Amino acid sequence: MTAYRVADNAPPGPARHDSSAQPAPALQPLSLEGRMLRALLHAFGDPPVQIALWNGERVGPAEPVATLHVPNRSTLVRLCRDPDLQFGELYSSGQLPIEGDLGRLIEVLYQGSAHPGRNSISALRRLGQWLHRRPSNTLHGSRENIHHHYDIGNEFYSLWLGSTMAYTCAYFPTPEATLDEAQNAKMEHVCRKLMLRPGMTVAEAGCGWGGLALYMARHHGVKVRAFNISREQIAFARERAKAQGLESNVEFVEDDYRNIRGSYDAFVSVGMLEHVGVENYPGLGEVIRGCLKPEGLGLIHTIGRNRWKPMHRWIDRRIFPGANPPSLKQMMDIFEDSEFSVLDVENIRLHYAKTLDWWWRLYEESRDKVAAMFDENFVRMWRLYLAGSRAAFVTGEMQLFQVVFSAGTNNKIPMTREHLYHP
């Protein structure tokens, strides 16, 4: 016997939770734990998730997408006090085993977190506390933040990023494309948007492991100066350039984008803006204005949002400190003051969901290697991050924007976008 009873003839929870769906079957909690659990589930919009307690009690629908096993009272207290953060902390540390479909679980939690029942005031208060604790994106703070994520080790990333080592959203021209094909297609798509021609010069801000810089040089005959503040990535990229015989075409510079100087035919940044910080957008615009020729094209590829909200706190703490995906409205601060003209915005959110499908699958295939490199807690932490990121793009919590722009007076811009598809 348990203190809570799920109505025996309740229908299974809907596969996709929304506001018009049946609420979770009513419970009659008798204990403190029951009330805490009910509050917790309600805060997430009564999703089709089951919670199994240490004493055998179960709360939630009979056929959930997943079941969370809470092994003791103190775990439950931590979870209820701060679910946004503690869900990730407890799962990663093995204190909150999950049975069922982790991907779907996070999707329904994302959908639930948009539920009006969420206490946005307290979320904002907590945000304030967090904003004060992390290194900001000053020149020094950026180095600290970037080191946290990207210098974990190139070997780790190479387990699941595929041969391109591109750690940004791919572009699947067909549903059957492989990850490597889709990453190459993304790079080609970016090059076409920039209308690269042999002999042109390109500045790249935030070049990761150098895949795009090398692609541009090899396939489009351009000269690239590529900037990155991650020492490990720069070292790796230089090795690749040497191995591919492209050392004289691509210069990898271990420096901050704010120090880009010179004059280039194109400016490109794929997956850096997330780390720039909204307060630095006008300054980024000035940097680009200073280095892009009057008839040059620029492209920024970034994770974004339909409207701004703070980064998920667990992701901020454990995975990406200081990251902040902007809304399009916020992005315009890059362009407006520097008199740029936005020519093209493409939102390829669903391509990131597919990219993360691939990464997660490859990651799980290498989970033993990851455990040997780190430990089981790390395995779970990154699983949650990959599954959670995939869910964010599936549910529309996150977007992926590619924005092409030029000086406002540039009349050498393309008339149509047909060349992107049939060059």
Add this chain to the structure above:
Amino acid sequence: MTAYRVADNAPPGPARHDSSAQPAPALQPLSLEGRMLRALLHAFGDPPVQIALWNGERVGPAEPVATLHVPNRSTLVRLCRDPDLQFGELYSSGQLPIEGDLGRLIEVLYQGSAHPGRNSISALRRLGQWLHRRPSNTLHGSRENIHHHYDIGNEFYSLWLGSTMAYTCAYFPTPEATLDEAQNAKMEHVCRKLMLRPGMTVAEAGCGWGGLALYMARHHGVKVRAFNISREQIAFARERAKAQGLESNVEFVEDDYRNIRGSYDAFVSVGMLEHVGVENYPGLGEVIRGCLKPEGLGLIHTIGRNRWKPMHRWIDRRIFPGANPPSLKQMMDIFEDSEFSVLDVENIRLHYAKTLDWWWRLYEESRDKVAAMFDENFVRMWRLYLAGSRAAFVTGEMQLFQVVFSAGTNNKIPMTREHLYHP
């Protein structure tokens, strides 16, 4: 002998005026008129424009793009006191004849008006005065504003808009396309962006003379409810629907977009947002949210700007009272609060320059008919408007944005944009 002497061996003014070009040759003004003229030209960045006074004096470079003939002192005083407004007023009324290339003249004035020498404080002060005198875009004010422009007479517009009667930016798939071909291509481009399929329902806000509504019904088999508050346009559109046998497929409703009700597979608005007013954007988003199905797509096509500034005052007074082309940042107020996701933004500014080339040419071919319908002042006023609008798109003063969006949770969105080019 004149009081002002242009240096005889001065180089001709540059064909395209920019900040690095030679300044206008130095003058040695001796009179009040000379000082006023110098101030006037300087306020516009010393453009390659000549001014010929009633007493034979000429100010400006020896080979200007155009010469303004100032016939008397009172004209000069009016022009200097308020050049933004009086240039249009005086030209239209025949008190400021222009010799040379009117299109290039306005281009260099636009380029000059971005010059740092412009007194933006006094421009803002004047803006304030103007903002208070015009009808605002309340339900009543909108009708008054729209009547001013669109109810001039369908016959007038039919002289120069081509057979489609589309009074919005066309889309030239090739440089050789005719105006009619380009207007049809624009409508097809919009339909492809909306992924229309036979049997779908479409709400159109601001339908002009009904061309797009009829195109969608005829070529894509959809049912359209099209809204417009211009009585003359609605009457014309209904006649067209009858003539084409499309009365049962397209309903033209003489009503404000704020009164759109129902549930539609697509929402489209081409060339209305300019008249909506930024303060009404969240309300427009709510209207769309209320009528667009969860898996529907929306498209807004509008004149815009790289960054906001007030509408040109003469255009506001004489041509388009209450119009306000937004920046992309401002446009986001339509989408963010209503949880829409922006999928695609295309800026086709240079297509509007080409469209206006066509309109202006066709207008001049009909100038005698226009003079017979109205008078010579009207002929000049609309010439200036067409030439000025063309210059605004050539110089990057104005943009043309097409924005595609959907509910943020819609996963039935297209993966790529290839279908726009090869359906």
